[in-house]
Amino acid sequence: MSKPTMPSDSPKHLPNSNNDATLLAHEARGTIMPNTGLGTINPPIYRASTLTFDSLDTLARTYPALRAQGRSGYGRSGSDSVWAFEDMLGKLDHADGAVCLESGLAAATITLTAFVNTGDHILMTDSVYGPVRTFCDEYLARFGVETSYYDPLIGPQELAAIIRPNTKLLYMEAPGSLTFEVQDVVALAKVAREAGVVSAIDNTWATPLFFKPLDHGVDVSVQAGTKYIVGHSDAMLGVVAAKGDTLLALRKQAYLIGHRIAPDEAALALRGLRTMDVRLRHHHQAGLDMASWFEQRPEVAAVLHPGLPSHPQHEIFNQLFEGCSGLFSVLLQPGTSREQVAAFVETLTLFSMGYSWGGFESLVVPQYPEQSRSATPWPPSLELSGPMLRFHIGLEALEDLKADLECAFKALAEAS
Numbered sequence: 001m002s003k004p005t006m007p008s009d010s011p012k013h014l015p016n017s018n019n020d021a022t023l024l025a026h027e028a029r030g031t032i033m034p035n036t037g038l039g040t041i042n043p044p045i046y047r048a049s050t051l052t053f054d055s056l057d058t059l060a061r062t063y064p065a066l067r068a069q070g071r072s073g074y075g076r077s078g079s080d081s082v083w084a085f086e087d088m089l090g091k092l093d094h095a096d097g098a099v100c101l102e103s104g105l106a107a108a109t110i111t112l113t114a115f116v117n118t119g120d121h122i123l124m125t126d127s128v129y130g131p132v133r134t135f136c137d138e139y140l141a142r143f144g145v146e147t148s149y150y151d152p153l154i155g156p157q158e159l160a161a162i163i164r165p166n167t168k169l170l171y172m173e174a175p176g177s178l179t180f181e182v183q184d185v186v187a188l189a190k191v192a193r194e195a196g197v198v199s200a201i202d203n204t205w206a207t208p209l210f211f212k213p214l215d216h217g218v219d220v221s222v223q224a225g226t227k228y229i230v231g232h233s234d235a236m237l238g239v240v241a242a243k244g245d246t247l248l249a250l251r252k253q254a255y256l257i258g259h260r261i262a263p264d265e266a267a268l269a270l271r272g273l274r275t276m277d278v279r280l281r282h283h284h285q286a287g288l289d290m291a292s293w294f295e296q297r298p299e300v301a302a303v304l305h306p307g308l309p310s311h312p313q314h315e316i317f318n319q320l321f322e323g324c325s326g327l328f329s330v331l332l333q334p335g336t337s338r339e340q341v342a343a344f345v346e347t348l349t350l351f352s353m354g355y356s357w358g359g360f361e362s363l364v365v366p367q368y369p370e371q372s373r374s375a376t377p378w379p380p381s382l383e384l385s386g387p388m389l390r391f392h393i394g395l396e397a398l399e400d401l402k403a404d405l406e407c408a409f410k411a412l413a414e415a416s
């Protein structure tokens, strides 16, 4: 059978807009066989371990070129369907490129390992996602890399004072995904750059739609794509985006360790990314609406949501971020018992209990930040000493969510 023709010219859909919504719809389109009746909107899924070459010449030419980009002519470094997706993520982050990994934790650990050697030192925010702390304390420590935890609200001068000659990496997370402190990212990244320290930030909460770390002086943008990029709670993904040599170092580290996402996961994540702009706009509105609603409840001592005027870093948040996602924490009144918390969460029907967020569904989960702090105590005051519930507001109708919560608060009162 004769092969279908494969026109070599560019695909029709080339993005020519700086608008992220257009980029999400038009980048990473299928480029194979346009105008043959076999062209696809999304790239086909290539499952491959072995990639073949037709001649010794092609092999000799192609292999070094791929290696120079941290890629290779072997399936472990990916294939077209993953690379198109990575290029799109790089553009979204205003980076030179991105590397996709199997989980958000892998994105964090690649960042942590790419820039340190035995004897080096990492400065880590005390509000960091728990398993990243465990990786530093239980894995990096075995290889002679020391991690110090700093107050997420540290100022630039205080940061400059704790940078050591062997400090190689400053790791931030803004806002923290349990306690929602907003770090002074621009000032801290500037101090790090002046000291020759690589800076990285976990930007999962805002996504590059609402905050582009590289535009604000940060070297590495880290995301658990499992959350808003995938958006449908059915796949796991990590992303790191960076420029120049920093990007090459990350790619090389991922390849050396053997990380690679399956093309099927890339396809699911790409599907999620297509609608991320629309979904995040909804999460923004719905999250703020629900956070304000909780603030009016007598059972609630405080709502930790940086988009609320009551948040201590609301001003700096407004300067840096262009929107909010749907995750925030609620502190119940001090003295609320374990039984009352159980009655509350078990009465809810539209909020599932689960340790994740970023999907289309609403979630609730009790959190215990006091167990994972070493630099700054939690709670910061007696008024905030009640049980903490973390909520993710999904895409359901707000009136239904509020009705569900009303019933749960009733059950909480009855359990006292």
Ligand SMILES: Cc1ncc(COP(=O)(O)O)c(C=O)c1O
Residues within 6 Å of the ligand: 102, 103, 104, 105, 106, 129, 177, 202, 204, 205, 223, 224, 225, 226, 227, 236, 237, 238, 355, 356
């Ligand atoms: C802020 C943050 N960063 C990173 C991760 C890790 O992502 P993953 O679960 O994909 O490993 C999570 C997961 O919950 C998270 O909340």
